[in-house]
Amino acid sequence: MSRADSGASRRAILRSTAGLATAALAGGTAGSAAAQGSEPDYGGWFDDVSNYDETVDKTGQDTVEIVVGASGNNGNFAFGPAAVRVSPGTKVVWKWNGKGGAHNVVADDGTFNSGSAVADAGTTFEYTFEEEGTYKYYCVPHKALGMKGAVVVGGSGGGGSSGGPPPEPDYGDWFSDVSNYDGTVDETGQDTVEVTVGASGNNGNFAFGPAAVRVSPGTKVVWKWNGKGGAHNVVAEDGTFDSGSAVADAGTTFEYTFDETGVYKYACIPHKALGMKGAIVVGSGGGGGGGEGGEPAGELVWTPGLLMFAGSVVLGMLSPILFSVFLRFKTGSWERPREFEPEGAVVDEKPAAPVAEEAPEEVAEVEIGHDEYDPFGTASLIVVYFLILVVLWIFMYFVEFLGRGPTVIG
Amino acid sequence: MAYVDDYPDASKLVRACFGVSFVALGLGGFFGLIQALHRTNVFRGFVSSADYYTVLTGHGVLLVLVFTTFFIAGLFTWATTHSLERDVPSLTLGWTWFAMMLVGTALAATAILAGFVPSIDMSADVLFTFYAPLQAHPIFYIGAALIIVGSWIAGYTYFKNLWGWRQDNPGERIPLRTFMVVTTMLMWYISTIGVAIEVVVFLIPWSLGLISQVDPLITRTLFWYFGHPVVYFWLMPAYLVWYTVLPKLSGGRLFSDPLARVVFVLFLLLSTPVGFHHQYLDPGIPEGFKFIAMTNTMFLLLPSLLTAFTVVASMEHGARQNGGTGRFGWLGSLPWDNPAFSGSALAGLMFAAGGFSGMINAGMNINYLIHNTLWVPGHFHLTVGTAFALTAMAISYWLVPQITGKRLQFRGLALVQPYLWFFGMTLMSNAMHRAGLAGVPRRTAEPQYGSVDFSGVVGGMTEMRIQIAIGGTLLFVSLLLFLVVMAGTWMAERGRGQLTVNGVIPPALSGPEHSPRIIDNYRVWVAIAIGLIIIAYGPPMFDLVADGLLEPGSPAFPA
Amino acid sequence: MEIHRFEKLWLAAGILLIVGFIATVTYGAVGEGVAMVNDDGGTIDPTKVSEDANFSDPGVEQVGPHEYEAHIVAQQFLFKPGTSTPIRVPANSTVTFYVTSSDVVHGFNIVGTNVNTMVIPGQVAKMKVRFEEPREYGIVCNEYCGAGHHTMAGTIEVVPEDDYEGGA
Numbered sequence A: 001m002s003r004a005d006s007g008a009s010r011r012a013i014l015r016s017t018a019g020l021a022t023a024a025l026a027g028g029t030a031g032s033a034a035a036q037g038s039e040p041d042y043g044g045w046f047d048d049v050s051n052y053d054e055t056v057d058k059t060g061q062d063t064v065e066i067v068v069g070a071s072g073n074n075g076n077f078a079f080g081p082a083a084v085r086v087s088p089g090t091k092v093v094w095k096w097n098g099k100g101g102a103h104n105v106v107a108d109d110g111t112f113n114s115g116s117a118v119a120d121a122g123t124t125f126e127y128t129f130e131e132e133g134t135y136k137y138y139c140v141p142h143k144a145l146g147m148k149g150a151v152v153v154g155g156s157g158g159g160g161s162s163g164g165p166p167p168e169p170d171y172g173d174w175f176s177d178v179s180n181y182d183g184t185v186d187e188t189g190q191d192t193v194e195v196t197v198g199a200s201g202n203n204g205n206f207a208f209g210p211a212a213v214r215v216s217p218g219t220k221v222v223w224k225w226n227g228k229g230g231a232h233n234v235v236a237e238d239g240t241f242d243s244g245s246a247v248a249d250a251g252t253t254f255e256y257t258f259d260e261t262g263v264y265k266y267a268c269i270p271h272k273a274l275g276m277k278g279a280i281v282v283g284s285g286g287g288g289g290g291g292e293g294g295e296p297a298g299e300l301v302w303t304p305g306l307l308m309f310a311g312s313v314v315l316g317m318l319s320p321i322l323f324s325v326f327l328r329f330k331t332g333s334w335e336r337p338r339e340f341e342p343e344g345a346v347v348d349e350k351p352a353a354p355v356a357e358e359a360p361e362e363v364a365e366v367e368i369g370h371d372e373y374d375p376f377g378t379a380s381l382i383v384v385y386f387l388i389l390v391v392l393w394i395f396m397y398f399v400e401f402l403g404r405g406p407t408v409i410g
Numbered sequence B: 001m002a003y004v005d006d007y008p009d010a011s012k013l014v015r016a017c018f019g020v021s022f023v024a025l026g027l028g029g030f031f032g033l034i035q036a037l038h039r040t041n042v043f044r045g046f047v048s049s050a051d052y053y054t055v056l057t058g059h060g061v062l063l064v065l066v067f068t069t070f071f072i073a074g075l076f077t078w079a080t081t082h083s084l085e086r087d088v089p090s091l092t093l094g095w096t097w098f099a100m101m102l103v104g105t106a107l108a109a110t111a112i113l114a115g116f117v118p119s120i121d122m123s124a125d126v127l128f129t130f131y132a133p134l135q136a137h138p139i140f141y142i143g144a145a146l147i148i149v150g151s152w153i154a155g156y157t158y159f160k161n162l163w164g165w166r167q168d169n170p171g172e173r174i175p176l177r178t179f180m181v182v183t184t185m186l187m188w189y190i191s192t193i194g195v196a197i198e199v200v201v202f203l204i205p206w207s208l209g210l211i212s213q214v215d216p217l218i219t220r221t222l223f224w225y226f227g228h229p230v231v232y233f234w235l236m237p238a239y240l241v242w243y244t245v246l247p248k249l250s251g252g253r254l255f256s257d258p259l260a261r262v263v264f265v266l267f268l269l270l271s272t273p274v275g276f277h278h279q280y281l282d283p284g285i286p287e288g289f290k291f292i293a294m295t296n297t298m299f300l301l302l303p304s305l306l307t308a309f310t311v312v313a314s315m316e317h318g319a320r321q322n323g324g325t326g327r328f329g330w331l332g333s334l335p336w337d338n339p340a341f342s343g344s345a346l347a348g349l350m351f352a353a354g355g356f357s358g359m360i361n362a363g364m365n366i367n368y369l370i371h372n373t374l375w376v377p378g379h380f381h382l383t384v385g386t387a388f389a390l391t392a393m394a395i396s397y398w399l400v401p402q403i404t405g406k407r408l409q410f411r412g413l414a415l416v417q418p419y420l421w422f423f424g425m426t427l428m429s430n431a432m433h434r435a436g437l438a439g440v441p442r443r444t445a446e447p448q449y450g451s452v453d454f455s456g457v458v459g460g461m462t463e464m465r466i467q468i469a470i471g472g473t474l475l476f477v478s479l480l481l482f483l484v485v486m487a488g489t490w491m492a493e494r495g496r497g498q499l500t501v502n503g504v505i506p507p508a509l510s511g512p513e514h515s516p517r518i519i520d521n522y523r524v525w526v527a528i529a530i531g532l533i534i535i536a537y538g539p540p541m542f543d544l545v546a547d548g549l550l551e552p553g554s555p556a557f558p559a
Numbered sequence C: 001m002e003i004h005r006f007e008k009l010w011l012a013a014g015i016l017l018i019v020g021f022i023a024t025v026t027y028g029a030v031g032e033g034v035a036m037v038n039d040d041g042g043t044i045d046p047t048k049v050s051e052d053a054n055f056s057d058p059g060v061e062q063v064g065p066h067e068y069e070a071h072i073v074a075q076q077f078l079f080k081p082g083t084s085t086p087i088r089v090p091a092n093s094t095v096t097f098y099v100t101s102s103d104v105v106h107g108f109n110i111v112g113t114n115v116n117t118m119v120i121p122g123q124v125a126k127m128k129v130r131f132e133e134p135r136e137y138g139i140v141c142n143e144y145c146g147a148g149h150h151t152m153a154g155t156i157e158v159v160p161e162d163d164y165e166g167g168a
Helices: A005-028 A140-145 A271-276 A304-331 A376-401 B010-041 B047-086 B091-116 B136-170 B176-209 B216-227 B229-250 B257-270 B287-321 B327-331 B339-362 B364-370 B375-404 B411-437 B459-490 B522-548 C004-033 C046-051
Strands: A064-071 A078-081 A083-087 A090-096 A122-130 A133-140 A148-153 A185-188 A192-199 A206-211 A212-215 A219-225 A253-260 A262-267 A277-282 C058-062 C068-073 C078-079 C088-089 C093-101 C104-110 C117-120 C125-132 C136-141 C154-157
Touching: A064 A083, A064 B136, A078 A206, A083 A090, A083 A192, A090 B375, A133 C154, A140 A206, A140 C058, A185 B257, A192 A212, A206 B375, A212 A219, A277 B257, A376 B287, A376 B339, A376 C004, B010 B091, B010 B375, B047 B091, B047 B176, B047 B375, B091 B136, B136 B176, B176 B229, B176 B257, B216 B522, B229 B257, B229 B375, B257 B287, B257 B522, B287 B327, B287 B339, B287 B364, B287 C004, B339 B364, B339 B375, B339 B411, B364 B411, B364 B459, B364 C004, B364 C088, B375 B411, B375 B459, B411 B459, B459 C154, C046 C093, C058 C088, C068 C088, C068 C104, C093 C117, C117 C125
Parallel strands: A064 A090, A083 A148, A185 A212, A192 A219, A212 A277, C068 C093, C088 C154
Antiparallel strands: A064 A078, A090 A122, A133 A148, A192 A206, A219 A253, A262 A277, C058 C068, C068 C078, C093 C125, C104 C117, C104 C136, C136 C154
């Protein structure tokens, strides 16, 4: 495991912890939820969900996919996207990507439940939403980390989220010979999006899965080879990105982060003629996807809560000094009026020499020497202590410990 | 002439150490307040529950690594120079070790505190025990290593002073306080080897990405090799105060110098080969090694039991010399209005209670009852949290005037402070013990679970939570009182009148001449200590590394 | 070496106390049969727990009359089984737990009992426990394991024998 990997995940952790802490402190200003009139009121449900951006509009589709194990919340503890709006009658398919450990999908109101948490990539769970309403759901083991989502059924609302599906970009005839092209898949609202290289299509494994994807600006797209269909590469038509020479190995990855909006066509050079082409569409262009993905990464947001915390720490540390300075000026001197004076001591009126005078040595009333001293008071106290120890030990061992039900016996 | 005039160089060093130590105490203590209020659900507005663990790491590291090590370094510098009547042997070395420890502290603290700031890609939410595979930022481990190495150099300077003294005083018994410093530092050298190996060989390379995995059980075992003796590193300086200064504060003399030496030798011998008692419930360690650790630990009770007698007998001597009579009446003739005395005495009393909960922890199978429950923090807040911390505060009332040349200020506050600490700790700790028996876990931001019902032994869960919150708050107030007194004294004008204390330590009732000379021959004791460690740790470590130093290995989980 | 006679008496009493403690603990081990978690559980590759024959499908299974084995995986932040589905065992049975971790160090404590162990990645904690009465217990992870540590809990149900249907 390279340092870079842990660094990247550490950044993700920190960014998400930011979201968590800041959200918790600020109490409710989750992400940069676009102030659109149609945004449902989740009542604080997404306060601690770092990847919540706004409700992604996926109305007008028969099937909507949600990734389980998307990047977010201090690791891969997110649903991607966190909040979606679908039409009544839509089948929502949750698909595990194998990351972030074991997950499940459990509705807050009990409407649906995918069962025990599992981790395997490719696991799916589906539910068809007939009734209008807002269905909050979560992953049980990671709920506290922010792995929560919501499906809003019906009502397209005005404002930014338009009624129908986002308009399909005009690819010209780019996809005319691509058998697995089936519209632009909406993968907005996620930090990372995966595209399979060597997917089934075009009379073999000569396809990108999915062929056309819409992502939010700032998303990192990771192309992952599945080892099928021979050697492939990923080359942008306009030269923006290029994975290099074609390779065949399963597990190979190539990634590119798309910051600028636009439509990026790309192809696998050796199999372009067979139809192995794809496109990445970056940007909202019609309501899908949210803004910049929450707070700009890496910026410290001085919420009232964070300010309060920082202020109280500084104040706490300075308080003793402040207090003593306050007392000094209040009383006009560092001394209290009545100070303990050792017998026979002389208090200097003016601080003359810097040498400090020690108090005189203590003089005992009675001198008790080594041979005349028997500490019988101590002996009595020690006997009492001994008895307490014995009683407490017996109580603890035999009553508390052995008396307590199931114990490890092998 | 006070200490500051006789030993100006040493005084500066001691003041620097105490200064850093008190700052760490203040911040660490504030974190403790946050925790006490957060986990009891009294107030959760300071931090989120995820950030609670950053607070917890800060509380642990600042208090038991920074506050303790710096205070002890300062105390030992005073103790050696004063008892040998020789100033520090080398200013360069002195400030070198101080600077090293300070830099280490700054690094580790930065890593920890950066966990609060999201825009900084750095955190160390790994707690004071930093178990792999949870992984902190590299500078956390580097900082911790620097603090330890700095302390090694400090130890060297104490030895250097002793050797110089021995040349000028051939054939004489080592003065008691220096003897105690030397045995403590020898134990420290032996024990820190474990954590040094863990950090330098495994954790730093791993956190830098140079190795991809570590064996969590090996690193854990190396930590606890160090983790038990470290508590004696904290306790033995408290014992030094109780044995040598407390009798004088009581108005009397130390009951027995020889026994004090024997006690410290026993600690040198037995502190380290007991580490497995922190791993009683670890899979992968055979029961036989755990049993040996248990018997060693039980014998380690002996020096503490002996200390109880000797220290109380010395106090009784002082009380009787000043008019105390009766079987128990002499207790009233002790100077309870002297905060240096009252703090030390109350700390000792509390330690007697903490010792008992430690006996339970040590009992191998009974450890099942309380392992990782709130009982454990209940225990160690009595021991390091009071026996060490309250004694440190109490002795500061006596020592800081001598190292600054200024009278103690705000005596009224100082008078109250130890009692407030004792009372607050009684509330908090008893509730923690009982909550632990009910099964409430430690190191947990929100010990309120939907699926788990805790039921108490004596008392209800609500009442325990409230006691912890109130106790923790009182402790924090007491801490503030201490810091106000210290700040006021530090900034007082020098030379205004006479100090109310003097640094004279009367000779013991039974002096060193009554003990065999071999006691001072620490080479013998070191050899035996190493032998015991080889027996206790040799076979188990061999087993653990036999299948590979890094096997079975875990990758990193950044925290 | 000179020691006051009181202190000699106390030394003897102290040693007696210590021996008494050791004897009690030994009685607990030998007489009552309390056994410490040890290395009998063996080791495991922590990165391949889900592929291990024993832990790929963790749960409870019967291995003999009144004898069961429970394989449990602890991870951030749940027990498998235990959290989503309770661990179910019948009353009047002896259950051998095998607990391991697929990520960091966890704890496994059946609250209110003496069943308590560290769960260390790379090691398997093996514990044999006897359950007599039907009861429900909570399970708590009592070793700090990350930001979600305080959410990590589960349940174990000791069901009446007649109601037990087998399986996790």
